[in-house]
Amino acid sequence: MTDTLDRLDLELRCLPGVLAVGVADSEHGESVVVQVVITAEHASSEVRDHIRRITRAHIDKPLVLEVVVDGAPGAPPPNAEPTEA
Amino acid sequence: MANAGSERVAGAHTSPFAAALTEQLASSGGIVFIYRCLNHLLESWNLRGAIAVIEDPAFGRQVFNAGRRPLDPGWARNVALRQPPGVYTDPAVVDVADELATAHNLCTVAFKLDQLHYQSMHDALTGLYNRRGFDEHLTQAVSRSQRYGWGFSLVLIDLNRFKSINDRLGHPGGDAVLRAVGDRLRRSLRGGDVAGRIGGDEFALLLPNEGSEAVPPVLRRLQVEVGDDDPPEIELSVGVASCPEEAQTVEALYQLADQRLYESKRL
Numbered sequence: 001m002t003d004t005l006d007r008l009d010l011e012l013r014c015l016p017g018v019l020a021v022g023v024a025d026s027e028h029g030e031s032v033v034v035q036v037v038i039t040a041e042h043a044s045s046e047v048r049d050h051i052r053r054i055t056r057a058h059i060d061k062p063l064v065l066e067v068v069v070d071g072a073p074g075a076p077p078p079n080a081e082p083t084e085a
Numbered sequence: 086m087a088n089a090g091s092e093r094v095a096g097a098h099t100s101p102f103a104a105a106l107t108e109q110l111a112s113s114g115g116i117v118f119i120y121r122c123l124n125h126l127l128e129s130w131n132l133r134g135a136i137a138v139i140e141d142p143a144f145g146r147q148v149f150n151a152g153r154r155p156l157d158p159g160w161a162r163n164v165a166l167r168q169p170p171g172v173y174t175d176p177a178v179v180d181v182a183d184e185l186a187t188a189h190n191l192c193t194v195a196f197k198l199d200q201l202h203y204q205s206m207h208d209a210l211t212g213l214y215n216r217r218g219f220d221e222h223l224t225q226a227v228s229r230s231q232r233y234g235w236g237f238s239l240v241l242i243d244l245n246r247f248k249s250i251n252d253r254l255g256h257p258g259g260d261a262v263l264r265a266v267g268d269r270l271r272r273s274l275r276g277g278d279v280a281g282r283i284g285g286d287e288f289a290l291l292l293p294n295e296g297s298e299a300v301p302p303v304l305r306r307l308q309v310e311v312g313d314d315d316p317p318e319i320e321l322s323v324g325v326a327s328c329p330e331e332a333q334t335v336e337a338l339y340q341l342a343d344q345r346l347y348e349s350k351r352l
Binding site: 005006009011013017019021023033037053054057068 | 115116117144145146147148149150153154155156162165166199200203204207209212264265268271272
């Protein structure tokens with residue numbers, strides 16, 4: 001499992017604008033939560049789709065994908081957008 | 086005579102903490118090292134959290150939270166998004182600042198090596214192995230077969246009429262198809278199987294302990310999702326060669342699988 005997560009982690013970080021990757025089990029362990037932090041300028045629908053595809057390809061369990069967009073300087077605090085993947 | 090700077094660096098690397106980290110970098114490397122390094126910090130000083138923020142012109146800003154934990158709003162997210170490069174701990178450990186600086190430098194080196202290695206072995210479009218990365222696995226599989234008699238199959242896959250898909254959807258649409266096929270291949274494999282994109286619309290699989298009949302039925306015909314109202318149905322041509330029964334070298338395996346792929350294209 002760790003190898004898979006290491007690959008997922010590195011592959012996501014190779015996408016433009018990805019700053020951080022986090023992984024955790026959901027509260028009751030029924031699904032995996034993957035958090036991807038990305039800069040606002042790179043948070044296009046294409047990159048989000050790419051994030052979803054890469055994550056789906058590595059995680060077999062039910063998945064909750066949380067994309068956190070880091071705003072540009074002066075923008076409001078980062079917002080999280082949990083989506084079922 | 087060494088200058089003060091080099092003495093300081095040499096001193097830092099001879100501390101038990103730095104020595105342990107350097108040994109781990111040599112043995113694990115890359116992202117594995119970075120998470121081990123952060124865990125080492127947590128255990129060494131009984132901390133609540135540790136975050137490495139590294140930055141490089143080539144790979145930009147990268148943030149690693151100990152335990153690969155998501156960044157919760159608060160201390161962790163503030164450090165991750167707002168602080169300059171460095172290793173940060175919660176609570177801050179002032180008297181080991183030099184060791185944190187050493188950890189940060191090693192983390193930066195580790196990620197740079199990891200990313201360079203990844204890029205040299207993977208296809209940027211699909212995330213699968215590229216020809217070089219796939220051939221490395223294939224060469225190892227041939228060696229294991231010669232030494233231990235472990236069999237495997239090489240599967241070559243070609244997308245039929247990919248040019249017409251490119252003409253119809255444009256190059257971005259063609260790329261989306263290749264990405265989708267790559268995702269489907271990856272998800273249909275078992276642990277230990279290897280998948281690569283070895284040419285424009287050519288893919289390859291390495292399936293350990295499988296004979297020529299190993300091609301999963303799902304690979305024969307793929308309906309890929311590319312965000313189109315009328316998604317293209319992708320037909321594949323497939324050629325399989327098994328080692329050691331049919332061929333015993335990398336070149337012979339490619340030749341036989343390629344020959345069978347073109348035979349299947351003519352059908």
